[in-house]
Amino acid sequence: MQNVPEEWREEQRAGGGGEVDAKAWEGREALFQINTVKENVEMMNEGGKGTEKESLMMELTRLVQKTVKESSWWERRGIDITILVLAFLLLPPAFLLLGSSQVLVFVLGMVLMGVSHAVISIKGTHLASHGSLSESPAWDDFWAVFFIEVCGSFTARAGVTGHIKMHHAHTNVIGLGDSSTWKIPCLPRSVYLFIAPLAIPIITPLVALGQLKDHSVSQALRTVLMVFLGFYCQYWLLMRVSGFQCSYSSLLCMLLCRAMFSIPYIHVNIFQHIGLSMFSPTRRPKRIYQMTHGVLNLPRNPLLDWTFGHSLINCHVEHHLFPFLSDNMCLKVKPIVSQYLKEKALPYQEDTYLSRLQLFFQQYQELMVFAPPITELVGVQ
Numbered sequence: 001m002q003n004v005p006e007e008w009r010e011e012q013r014a015g016g017g018g019e020v021d022a023k024a025w026e027g028r029e030a031l032f033q034i035n036t037v038k039e040n041v042e043m044m045n046e047g048g049k050g051t052e053k054e055s056l057m058m059e060l061t062r063l064v065q066k067t068v069k070e071s072s073w074w075e076r077r078g079i080d081i082t083i084l085v086l087a088f089l090l091l092p093p094a095f096l097l098l099g100s101s102q103v104l105v106f107v108l109g110m111v112l113m114g115v116s117h118a119v120i121s122i123k124g125t126h127l128a129s130h131g132s133l134s135e136s137p138a139w140d141d142f143w144a145v146f147f148i149e150v151c152g153s154f155t156a157r158a159g160v161t162g163h164i165k166m167h168h169a170h171t172n173v174i175g176l177g178d179s180s181t182w183k184i185p186c187l188p189r190s191v192y193l194f195i196a197p198l199a200i201p202i203i204t205p206l207v208a209l210g211q212l213k214d215h216s217v218s219q220a221l222r223t224v225l226m227v228f229l230g231f232y233c234q235y236w237l238l239m240r241v242s243g244f245q246c247s248y249s250s251l252l253c254m255l256l257c258r259a260m261f262s263i264p265y266i267h268v269n270i271f272q273h274i275g276l277s278m279f280s281p282t283r284r285p286k287r288i289y290q291m292t293h294g295v296l297n298l299p300r301n302p303l304l305d306w307t308f309g310h311s312l313i314n315c316h317v318e319h320h321l322f323p324f325l326s327d328n329m330c331l332k333v334k335p336i337v338s339q340y341l342k343e344k345a346l347p348y349q350e351d352t353y354l355s356r357l358q359l360f361f362q363q364y365q366e367l368m369v370f371a372p373p374i375t376e377l378v379g380v381q
């Protein structure tokens, strides 16, 4: 059974939805318990409304839960796990092709390595941070460290805290989950949108080092070892299997492969939240309004669906409403969610990649430099 719905369970408690089988959803492990009862109650209540039932969210939850319960393991986890396994299986041919002296074969090796790295370090890291890869808390911890630290060169603790505790718990709430960590106002728009992302493979481990001061000595040591292990394995394989003769060319190849999807990665992260409704921490709307007004879906795109996962591309609204669902389950419940929101006259925000890119390029100052205006959702509470 799908892990977790800590938020779900809290909503049931606070909302009195006793008929929903909470036990069937138990199993969130320690990493994710940081999303505390207090925060979940805060997510549901706003403006001092106390324990008022979030009936729309409960109704939608029941519809989605029914679909999840009727789904097989293959649909709930198997498809996404298979995609991750395929990404790892791409690595041996990629290393071998990178040993070729023919330009086209070498470039094919680079592309395979870049795609594989993107699937593992974006889709894999994201699913691992949500505990969506296993039903066992111990394995979830293991996968979080493996994907986030070994493959993603970041700290599992800071990654999970930032993504689950801040971004998901406080989506578009000013000062908490307002995506301001993505803003670098000193950079011109073209540099920010098209050049700076290429430095992500270098910046990420440096930011991770900065996060270590908040870790215990043993956690910090583990993170440093795991990140080093990930880098060194790829470097060693390039030197020994691909036959690179020089350290610099090997490191340059690693940088190019790891940066291959950095530009869309930055774009997707800013396109789906910035420029939409932003909320005050003291007057935040109920969860269903928060997510439907503050999250946007991009259209389906075969390459990004596979490398980033549906929950980061065309099912981002579904992912924010039900963050413990796997990519494939987000896709499966998408028609239910979109139809329900439209029936209830709630927003179901969608826009194309190019349209968002145009908007961010044209209104870069307003969106990425100036402080965002706060939205008051009058009349919907």
Ligand SMILES: [Zn+2]
Pocket: 126, 130, 163, 168, 319, 323
């Ligand atoms: Zn997420």
